[in-house]
Amino acid sequence: MYFDLMAKISATEKVSGVERVAVTFTGIAVVFLVLLILIIFVGCFGKIFDKSKKNNSASNGGGVSAPAVSKPATETKSTPMSFACEEDEVVAVISAVIAQMSAADGKTYKIKSVKRRTTTAGGRPIWAAEGIRQNTNPF
Amino acid sequence: MSEFINLFLDTLKEIWQTSGFYALFQGDGWKSIVMLLISFVFMYLAIAKQFEPLLLLPIAFGMFLTNLPIINIEDAMYHPELFDYVYEYAADGSVIDHYIDYGRVLKEGGLLDILYLGVKLGIYPPIIFLGIGTMTDFAPLIANPRSFLLGAAAQGGIFFTFIGAAVLGFTAAEAGSIAIIGGADGPTAIYVSTKLLSGGDFKISTGTIALAAYTYMALVPVIQPPIMKALTTKKERAIKMATLRSVSKTEKLIFPVAVTLIVALIVPSAAPLVGMLMLGNILKESGVCSRLVDTAQNALMNIITIFLGVSVGATTKADKILNLEFAKVIALGVVAFALGTACGLLLGKLMCKLSGGKINPLIGSAGVSAVPMAARVSQKVGAQTDPTNFLLMHAMGPNVAGVIGSAVAAGVLLSVIG
Numbered sequence: 001m002y003f004d005l006m007a008k009i010s011a012t013e014k015v016s017g018v019e020r021v022a023v024t025f026t027g028i029a030v031v032f033l034v035l036l037i038l039i040i041f042v043g044c045f046g047k048i049f050d051k052s053k054k055n056n057s058a059s060n061g062g063g064v065s066a067p068a069v070s071k072p073a074t075e076t077k078s079t080p081m082s083f084a085c086e087e088d089e090v091v092a093v094i095s096a097v098i099a100q101m102s103a104a105d106g107k108t109y110k111i112k113s114v115k116r117r118t119t120t121a122g123g124r125p126i127w128a129a130e131g132i133r134q135n136t137n138p139f
Numbered sequence: 140m141s142e143f144i145n146l147f148l149d150t151l152k153e154i155w156q157t158s159g160f161y162a163l164f165q166g167d168g169w170k171s172i173v174m175l176l177i178s179f180v181f182m183y184l185a186i187a188k189q190f191e192p193l194l195l196l197p198i199a200f201g202m203f204l205t206n207l208p209i210i211n212i213e214d215a216m217y218h219p220e221l222f223d224y225v226y227e228y229a230a231d232g233s234v235i236d237h238y239i240d241y242g243r244v245l246k247e248g249g250l251l252d253i254l255y256l257g258v259k260l261g262i263y264p265p266i267i268f269l270g271i272g273t274m275t276d277f278a279p280l281i282a283n284p285r286s287f288l289l290g291a292a293a294q295g296g297i298f299f300t301f302i303g304a305a306v307l308g309f310t311a312a313e314a315g316s317i318a319i320i321g322g323a324d325g326p327t328a329i330y331v332s333t334k335l336l337s338g339g340d341f342k343i344s345t346g347t348i349a350l351a352a353y354t355y356m357a358l359v360p361v362i363q364p365p366i367m368k369a370l371t372t373k374k375e376r377a378i379k380m381a382t383l384r385s386v387s388k389t390e391k392l393i394f395p396v397a398v399t400l401i402v403a404l405i406v407p408s409a410a411p412l413v414g415m416l417m418l419g420n421i422l423k424e425s426g427v428c429s430r431l432v433d434t435a436q437n438a439l440m441n442i443i444t445i446f447l448g449v450s451v452g453a454t455t456k457a458d459k460i461l462n463l464e465f466a467k468v469i470a471l472g473v474v475a476f477a478l479g480t481a482c483g484l485l486l487g488k489l490m491c492k493l494s495g496g497k498i499n500p501l502i503g504s505a506g507v508s509a510v511p512m513a514a515r516v517s518q519k520v521g522a523q524t525d526p527t528n529f530l531l532m533h534a535m536g537p538n539v540a541g542v543i544g545s546a547v548a549a550g551v552l553l554s555v556i557g
Contacts, residue, residue, distance in 0.1 A: 008557030011312035011338035015305035024298040027551045031294045034405050034547045035287040035540065041397055042284040049387055132529050133522075 162208035170457035190357035201452020216249035264326035270440030272419020290540025292486035293506025296321030296479025321475025322545030324508035328352040346454025351472035409550025505534040
């Protein structure tokens with residue numbers, strides 16, 4: 001498109017002052033133009049997909065003759081189960097640590113309840129934050 | 140007896156005078172010594188400091204091989220004279236055409252001459268882009284398309300450096316080749332300089348550009364942080380960005396086709412790079428070409444990286460490199476990098492202000508391609524201010540946008556300079 005606006009500069013000749021400015025501004029303008037078109041395009045189809053996703057979830061939630069999809073159904077079933085397993089493992093680990101403490105100081109402890117504390121670091125659960133920190137630390 | 144001794148001594152003298160050791164201390168032999176020492180430094184940086192070792196080590200070894208003084212020219216692995224242009228003249232003495240005699244290269248060339256054909260013909264960089272495409276996840280960019288702006292802004296380094304190079308007296312092709320170093324994208328720099336510097340005989344070569352580009356890419360973690368800290372406040376660096384939305388598979392499939400379509404129609408010169416990048420990406424996202432993806436991102440990428448590195452290193456012959464022009468390229472290269480980083484950061488600051496403090500300006504510096512090094516630097520500098528701040532995924536958006544942006548900028552330079 002800029003071919004019409006600007007003639008080609010000879011590769012083997014030195015660049016004049018006007019040509020320097022022209023190349024710089026043409027270059028920046030074309031790069032921004034192309035990427036702006038991409039922003040608009042990607043933004044538009046992102047919105048369309050979001051909308052269709054919301055419509056799908058709304059229709060599923062409302063129970064209005066939503067088509068039965070086997071995959072998500074198994075996912076929703078399996079999630080609480082695995083979560084429960086993780087919870088049991090966490091309780092087992094806490095019990096083991098307390099038993100170890102008990103053996104070390106000779107006192108007897110009784111676990112009345114195990115409650116999740118909502119400790120956060122930067123808006124994330126503390127273990128999630130620690131996981132991300134470890135994964136990004138080597139950089 | 141004396142005849143025997145004379146014959147023996149003459150033979151020894153002959154062997155000494157045809158050896159590389161003798162050549163090292165004759166005429167410009169000192170230049171070869173300097174280049175050999177530079178190659179050792181690069182090998183050290185690649186192995187001990189792990190600065191882009193996959194590329195720097197083959198480049199350094201190619202540099203080592205090409206600068207070993209060899210008296211018998213036929214034994215050399217790289218012959219730069221084979222790539223000199225053959226000119227055809229009209230009856231009035233004007234040049235009708237000029238070309239490289241590739242038949243002669245195939246007939247008389249050494250191993251590195253043959254490998255260098257992939258650089259000279261512009262084959263390796265697009266194939267590397269294919270491999271990069273299979274390894275790139277554009278989801279952060281699709282989720283936050285505004286990242287494209289940061290990728291575009293960082294290309295300012297390319298065009299502002301063009302002015303600097305032109306002021307220093309370089310021709311248009313040389314200035315364009317130097318400026319593209321600011322894109323912080325090795326394959327793009329090689330592709331553009333090969334194309335631009337094929338129009339005649341120039342003071343700089345593709346090897347010079349590649350050497351500067353890869354050296355600065357390796358030094359991204361050193362060059363960028365001081366600029367990032369100087370141009371942002373502590374408060375800005377501590378900004379935490381909202382989690383990105385999830386991107387559907389359909390969006391990921393439409394993206395490479397749309398980008399190729401738009402870029403190739405507007406800047407056709409960028410089509411080989413962007414087209415191959417997006418081919419690699421659609422192979423990956425399709426999920427049905429796992430064998431091709433595996434080959435492109437492993438075997439093919441590794442083979443081309445070795446060929447590219449060694450042959451580019453081989454172009455750094457002492458007599459072509461050790462001159463004032465090389466020093467100027469090195470100086471302008473760092474200016475290009477710094478300007479690209481600064482442009483990205485400044486637009487990041489502007490977007491931060493306009494969004495009411497929702498965008499951390501540090502992600503702007505990742506707009507200078509150098510995937511994923513520049514994004515890692517954004518993450519690192521952000522985490523230095525607040526260890527619980529995770530900018531990596533946010534910075535990957537501008538980072539991959541920078542790859543597309545530098546390919547578009549390359550297309551512009553190739554179109555404007557003829």
